[in-house]
Amino acid sequence: MKELAGDATVKVASWIAILAVAGLSLAPLAAIVSGTAWGRDAGSGNALRSSLATLLEPRSLRALRFTLTQAAISTVAALAVGLPGAWLVARYRFRGRRLLKSLSAIPFSVPPLLVVLAFVLYYGRGGYLNRLLMALFSLKQPPLGFLYSFWGIVLVHGFYNFPIVLQNVGEVWARLPRDREEAARLLGAGRGRAFATGTLPSLLPSLAQAAALTFLFCYFSFAVVLVFGGLVGSTLEVEVYRRARIEADPAGASAIALAETAMALIVVSLIGLVERRDATALRAGSPQPLLRPHGPARMALAVYAIVLVLFFGGPLFALAVESFTVRRGMGGAGVAGLGNFVRLLTDAGLARSLADTALTAVPAASAALVAGSLVAMGLRGDGRRGSILLSLPLAVSSIVASLGWSIIFPKGGNALIAPVLALVAFPFVAKAVVGALAVLEVSPPLAARVLGASRFRAAVDIDFRAVAPSLLAAGAFAFAIAAGDLNVPIILGRGTFEPLPILLYRLASAYRFPEACAAGLLLGLITGIVFFIKEGRSDA
Amino acid sequence: MNLIRVMPAEGIMRSSSGGRIRGRPITLVVFVLLTLFPLAAEDKAVIVYTYDSFVADWGPGPAIAPLFEKATGIKVQFVSKGDGGQLLSSLLLEKNRPQADVALGLDNFLAPKALASGLFAAYSPAGLDAIPAALRFDATNRLIPFDYGHFAIMWDSQKLSDPPRSLEDLTKPEYAKKLILMDPRTSTPGLGFLAWTEAVFGPAWKDYWARLRPSVLAMTPGWDAGYGLFTNGEAPLVLSYTTSPAYHKEVDKTDRYKALEFSDGHIAEIEVAGILAGAPHLSNAKKFMDFLISLECQNKLPLTQWMYPANAAVVLPDSYSAALRPSKTVSIDPGRPAADAVEAAEILSSGK
Numbered sequence: 001m002k003e004l005a006g007d008a009t010v011k012v013a014s015w016i017a018i019l020a021v022a023g024l025s026l027a028p029l030a031a032i033v034s035g036t037a038w039g040r041d042a043g044s045g046n047a048l049r050s051s052l053a054t055l056l057e058p059r060s061l062r063a064l065r066f067t068l069t070q071a072a073i074s075t076v077a078a079l080a081v082g083l084p085g086a087w088l089v090a091r092y093r094f095r096g097r098r099l100l101k102s103l104s105a106i107p108f109s110v111p112p113l114l115v116v117l118a119f120v121l122y123y124g125r126g127g128y129l130n131r132l133l134m135a136l137f138s139l140k141q142p143p144l145g146f147l148y149s150f151w152g153i154v155l156v157h158g159f160y161n162f163p164i165v166l167q168n169v170g171e172v173w174a175r176l177p178r179d180r181e182e183a184a185r186l187l188g189a190g191r192g193r194a195f196a197t198g199t200l201p202s203l204l205p206s207l208a209q210a211a212a213l214t215f216l217f218c219y220f221s222f223a224v225v226l227v228f229g230g231l232v233g234s235t236l237e238v239e240v241y242r243r244a245r246i247e248a249d250p251a252g253a254s255a256i257a258l259a260e261t262a263m264a265l266i267v268v269s270l271i272g273l274v275e276r277r278d279a280t281a282l283r284a285g286s287p288q289p290l291l292r293p294h295g296p297a298r299m300a301l302a303v304y305a306i307v308l309v310l311f312f313g314g315p316l317f318a319l320a321v322e323s324f325t326v327r328r329g330m331g332g333a334g335v336a337g338l339g340n341f342v343r344l345l346t347d348a349g350l351a352r353s354l355a356d357t358a359l360t361a362v363p364a365a366s367a368a369l370v371a372g373s374l375v376a377m378g379l380r381g382d383g384r385r386g387s388i389l390l391s392l393p394l395a396v397s398s399i400v401a402s403l404g405w406s407i408i409f410p411k412g413g414n415a416l417i418a419p420v421l422a423l424v425a426f427p428f429v430a431k432a433v434v435g436a437l438a439v440l441e442v443s444p445p446l447a448a449r450v451l452g453a454s455r456f457r458a459a460v461d462i463d464f465r466a467v468a469p470s471l472l473a474a475g476a477f478a479f480a481i482a483a484g485d486l487n488v489p490i491i492l493g494r495g496t497f498e499p500l501p502i503l504l505y506r507l508a509s510a511y512r513f514p515e516a517c518a519a520g521l522l523l524g525l526i527t528g529i530v531f532f533i534k535e536g537r538s539d540a
Numbered sequence: 541m542n543l544i545r546v547m548p549a550e551g552i553m554r555s556s557s558g559g560r561i562r563g564r565p566i567t568l569v570v571f572v573l574l575t576l577f578p579l580a581a582e583d584k585a586v587i588v589y590t591y592d593s594f595v596a597d598w599g600p601g602p603a604i605a606p607l608f609e610k611a612t613g614i615k616v617q618f619v620s621k622g623d624g625g626q627l628l629s630s631l632l633l634e635k636n637r638p639q640a641d642v643a644l645g646l647d648n649f650l651a652p653k654a655l656a657s658g659l660f661a662a663y664s665p666a667g668l669d670a671i672p673a674a675l676r677f678d679a680t681n682r683l684i685p686f687d688y689g690h691f692a693i694m695w696d697s698q699k700l701s702d703p704p705r706s707l708e709d710l711t712k713p714e715y716a717k718k719l720i721l722m723d724p725r726t727s728t729p730g731l732g733f734l735a736w737t738e739a740v741f742g743p744a745w746k747d748y749w750a751r752l753r754p755s756v757l758a759m760t761p762g763w764d765a766g767y768g769l770f771t772n773g774e775a776p777l778v779l780s781y782t783t784s785p786a787y788h789k790e791v792d793k794t795d796r797y798k799a800l801e802f803s804d805g806h807i808a809e810i811e812v813a814g815i816l817a818g819a820p821h822l823s824n825a826k827k828f829m830d831f832l833i834s835l836e837c838q839n840k841l842p843l844t845q846w847m848y849p850a851n852a853a854v855v856l857p858d859s860y861s862a863a864l865r866p867s868k869t870v871s872i873d874p875g876r877p878a879a880d881a882v883e884a885a886e887i888l889s890s891g892k
Binding site: 058059062120124125126145148226227228230231232233234242245246247248506508513 | 626632725726765773774775885
């Protein structure tokens with residue numbers, strides 16, 4: 001492995017990429033700091049004091065408390081739903097197992113706004129579930145009203161993130177040798193004790209990582225809180241947006257953005273630290289054979305399936321139904337049909353929106369893939385430094401990055417969208433490539449060099465060919481992230497530029513539900529199919 | 541125009557299918573350059589920033605755009621920026637390099653801020669005299685009224701039997717979680733409701749908002765989302781306009797949804813449009829403003845915009861008999877509500 005790292009050309013190229021990514025991740029922060037410290041926008045001499053004052057405003061403190069509380073409780077909810085699934089996926093062979101695993105596409109490819117729509121349709125006061133309950137128990141009032149409360153946000157976040165837990169923990173769990181737990185049971189330990197001593201310690205890194213990642217995603221929650229949180233509270237991310245774009249208070253926005261990023265860095269370092277241990281655990285074993293579920297396991301599987309279908313499948317189903325329901329006027333009666341898709345094409349500018357999506361997502365994914373591959377090559381065999389470096393950009397939220405870049409290039413506008421999206425997608429791509437490279441145990445480039453190939457060609461040709469499928473998957477991943485992101489274009493977008501998530505946001509906030517659902521279904525298909533292929537590949 | 545924007549995308553698809561990483565950075569550079577110049581300026585176009593419901597397919601946008609194109613040969617492109625408050629924020633952000641020619645959909649409560657910021661250029665459209673003097677609050681003619689109406693609470697008579705009769709009634713426990721409001725920071729109706737309560741309660745409006753809090757189910761970013769939740773059956777009361785029942789009478793053929801007359805009186809909203817200083821297509825923008833207040837365009841407003849047209853010559857359709865004509869109106873210094881919007885939203889979300 002070290003022989004390759006010693007290859008000068010590759011090393012130089014990859015270190016340039018590493019420095020570039022680190023620089024580009026930190027540049028927006030630097031811009032925000034200078035904007036705050038010298039009061040470029042505030043116009044006051046003592047901007048440091050004023051940003052401290054911003055942070056200590058009751059409103060900011062309330063946002064901080066809300067951000068942390070909802071993120072913590074949402075994480076617990078995601079763990080509670082995700083862990084049983086991780087166990088089932090790791091141990092048993094059953095129909096729908098692949099589908100369950102591919103649910104991890106949801107947090108990356110289903111725009112949060114779409115989830116909001118789906119939840120209103122399903123859990124709302126006039127939604128499917130309430131109507132069903134009212135009919136069943138002949139109630140006069142809808143019994144479930146939590147959607148517009150704190151718990152509505154937790155539910156959406158739980159739905160959004162449990163697949164991360166399921167996927168991360170399930171993958172490690174599937175590779176854990178079962179002999180330790182079995183040995184403990186042979187020695188007379190009960191089921192719980194055997195799990196606690198034999199399995200849990202090996203799962204902890206992946207568990208901690210999934211929890212930290214979920215916490216981070218909820219910490220940065222934007223669209224869900226923007227739409228639902230009007231009364232409940234706002235996250236720091238929403239506060240940054242409100243101050244920057246609604247209240248024309250860039251100094252206040254910057255102060256909150258900095259504090260937000262500083263706290264995120266703590267969580268991110270945690271992810272980076274446990275990741276190394278996790279990678280060791282992952283490489284330790286090959287997947288264990290899957291069992292056929294019977295007895296209690298069969299029961300557990302059935303219960304889990306019912307819970308998922310009822311609580312999480314329901315909203316998605318409602319969404320699909322709505323997208324094929326054509327309504328006249330607002331809230332009129334509906335008939336089944338393709339009218340919404342037709343109307344999207346003719347009225348809402350779907351074609352232009354698809355072109356705008358391609359214009360941003362394709363270059364962003366390409367750039368993220370190139371940078372991610374170079375960085376991953378440079379970091380081979382350099383575990384700790386690597387994982388922290390790769391995690392660093394995670395701490396800079398897309399809202400904060402957009403804000404920073406718009407300070408650096410005040411006239412950048414739409415041209416900034418693709419580069420910033422590339423940065424957002426980068427850590428995920430780089431990690432995927434690092435994972436793929438780690439699998440290359442032998443070093444074919446050495447052999448190629450013996451045969452006379454130039455060093456660079458050897459590294460690129462052989463390595464590239466060996467990891468090409470994984471690169472393709474990573475690129476698809478990057479495309480899904482870039483195509484589904486709302487936050488970057490909502491901050492940076494100017495004029496008539498309208499990629500698919502913005503179109504969706506506009507339709508959704510205009511409550512053109514049927515068309516929004518149709519647009520969302522299309523976006524979900526574009527990004528989700530890419531994911532399903534990727535999951536299928538890694539499953540094989 | 542669409543072709544120019546789609547074709548480069550095909551270009552990269554082809555080059556990336558080659559599988560070589562090396563080929564990509566160049567295409568990337570080309571791409572970034574292309575995105576820098578997304579639209580070549582078109583002489584026969586006018587770009588109008590507005591809000592969601594104006595461009596909705598049942599809204600006025602799709603109805604008036606072909607009329608304007610037929611009359612002048614100019615293509616109008618409507619761009620929605622959310623609700624009125626977000627529209628103003630977008631304009632302020634693009635102030636130094638305006639991308640639009642006309643902004644349509646600010647109102648009398650946002651006007652003081654918009655006028656003070658120097659966003660708009662003065663222009664007196666042809667036929668301005670057809671608009672009653674009472675509506676023309678901007679003597680400099682930078683902002684021209686195109687419609688008006690009064691705010692009212694809409695009531696779903698199938699979901700709630702005993703409706704409120706005053707703003708104070710709304711705070712009663714029986715209406716807990718039954719009212720949908722809009723965010724005064726981002727939407728013009730939200731700001732209008734704040735103006736209404738300030739006009740009725742004076743400095744005590746803050747206490748009122750704190751008392752009102754338990755009754756509010758949701759505070760949406762814009763009117764469309766809130767009204768959509770209402771018609772979807774999420775709550776039986778919503779902030780809207782005295783003219784909203786005309787919509788349901790005309791389109792849904794129902795009188796299920798009624799505007800409630802409140803004993804406190806009602807406050808008026810006057811919606812305005814104006815030409816942006818530095819508009820890229822200035823002469824087209826002027827023609828659009830002429831057209832906007834012309835009888836031909838204004839005749840379309842009652843059944844698409846569901847507000848009273850500013851042009852006094854328009855004959856209202858029969859369905860407007862369902863609209864509420866408030867017997868009492870209130871008013872307020874129009875600059876005040878915008879200054880209190882952040883505080884009002886904070887009161888609703890924190891109770892303090």
